[in-house]
Amino acid sequence: MARYARVTTVSMSGGSGDTAEERARTAVDRAVANIDRAADDDPDIIVLPETFTGLGCDSDMWFATAEPVPGPTYGRLAERARHYHCHIVCPIVRQDGGRTYNSAILIGRDGEVIGICDKMHPTVSELAIGVTPGVSAPVFETDFGSIGFAICFDLNFRDVIEDLASGGAELVCFPSMYRGGLQTRIWAFDHAVYFASATPDEGSVIVDPLGNVLEQSDRYEPIISRRVNLDFADMHIDENHQQWEAIKAKYGDAVELDILSPEARFVLYSHHPELSVEDIIAEFSLETTQEYFARSSLRREEALRGASL
Amino acid sequence: MARYARVTTVSMSGGSGDTAEERARTAVDRAVANIDRAADDDPDIIVLPETFTGLGCDSDMWFATAEPVPGPTYGRLAERARHYHCHIVCPIVRQDGGRTYNSAILIGRDGEVIGICDKMHPTVSELAIGVTPGVSAPVFETDFGSIGFAICFDLNFRDVIEDLASGGAELVCFPSMYRGGLQTRIWAFDHAVYFASATPDEGSVIVDPLGNVLEQSDRYEPIISRRVNLDFADMHIDENHQQWEAIKAKYGDAVELDILSPEARFVLYSHHPELSVEDIIAEFSLETTQEYFARSSLRREEALRGASL
Known part of the structure; x- marks a missing residue:
């Protein structure tokens, strides 16, 4: 039974403004404009870059973009997810009680939270400013397939892909600051999963389970999209x-x-x-x-x- | 301190004849001719393909090419190693007492055996005809660097590269029937080692520690060679x-x-x-x-x- 899904990823830079709130709000404006463009293809899932609300901020301001879920950024993207009846991956700095995570929120077609993945391996500098690591890499079920996440620096640690593979992930979304390159192909090939990255500016990829790069974004094509078959x-x-x-x-x-x-x-x-x-x-x-x-x-x-x- | 080594690999098909002995002997003739050509570059090490003495044989005849070390094939290649004062990797079906292995013999510049690596993961069909697996993947010291082996099907099992990496291998030689492709780059990249493959006919590669293919053999260039720096x-x-x-x-x-x-x-x-x-x-x-x-x-x-x- 063919199980088709249209996978879309957005390469984009961040917002503008003098405060963390302004930067986040204008970054969401930009993300929404990109989502509206991407929607022409009727995607099943749209992936945004790692902590897109804090892109381009210095370390302190980046940390200050932290917000809870539900919260303003989630709210605006959930509205778009409902509107287009598609899944959206919303990566933000996330506050939960006294803790701060670097997270990817998987928003479902009805705007509900299907699941949240916290970056398992924050960098040394993220840990130094107080980012709490995720404990493991969960896999979430959607109506088109099983989805897991690796967030940026995670791509260097095999425990992440091993969690995802043993959890049955068919598609790994990779919101990231860096592009990963060969490593995205390695993980796709080693564990026979699709890989969809979203990075700032350019260099996002969609990779098939044999490690072939199907699509790659560049300055002329910041939004890439591919219909894949998860059966x-x-x-x-x-x-x-x-x-x-x-x-x-x-x-x-x-x-x-x-x-x-x-x-x-x-x-x-x-x-x-x-x-x-x-x-x-x-x-x-x-x-x-x-x-x-x-x-x-x-x-x-x-x-x-x-x-x- | 620059530690240069000239690494050479030979793509070649097997010998001819009606018996295992004839096939092996004529394959060694061919290998010696290739070594003589390769010697123009003054190599530090020359790698031959997996069980080159049995190339093209059916399963029974392949098994019958088994010989001990020291033995005729080792003897002829050891003579060439001494003559050119270089290391030669001699992969054969190897008999040792009652056991038969798929092995790579590392011959030193004086013709002595530096070490023998037995294929850790023979295929199901090799196991079925009685090939004994190697227990682990050793690393051998030479005057230019530390060398380990993965033999063909081994390339699918990470315990091999993990043994080699923890043993400090700087160069992994990959005598094989199949070319490996992306996986040779993956292992080189994941563990920062040089990779030198030798396969029948064509498609041998020399890969650097970043996973870049430096050289690749084809029908016009069955012998490939590269000076690398192991420091x-x-x-x-x-x-x-x-x-x-x-x-x-x-x-x-x-x-x-x-x-x-x-x-x-x-x-x-x-x-x-x-x-x-x-x-x-x-x-x-x-x-x-x-x-x-x-x-x-x-x-x-x-x-x-x-x-x-």
């Missing part, structure tokens, strides 16, 4: 490729095989209106990459025991 | 870049800063005849990526404890 599974060529001919002969273009040649991997997508990738896997006795590597490790353990090593 | 350290831009100007002002091109922009990383190379990268690090209070991430994690732990999370 997919990644596989290793080794013991699956014998079935390719039979699959294509039976299902034609209702099933897509995206083959990554030197890496010996492929992703199977179902565009079929009734059959899911799981159905195809069962019908043709396919094995996912994860299952194949687990089986290989098991056989290895047996061989080591057999050789008394 | 390097990888760093994160965040808290080091303030020193760049002072370093360059003092040492000019005796110190090289290779900056990888969207990834926010750089590698510092010393080409200085007397100062090592460690000396430069100490003089300018720099911090390696590994140290920086460890410090960040420590600060995070403290913040979590402070917030009672």
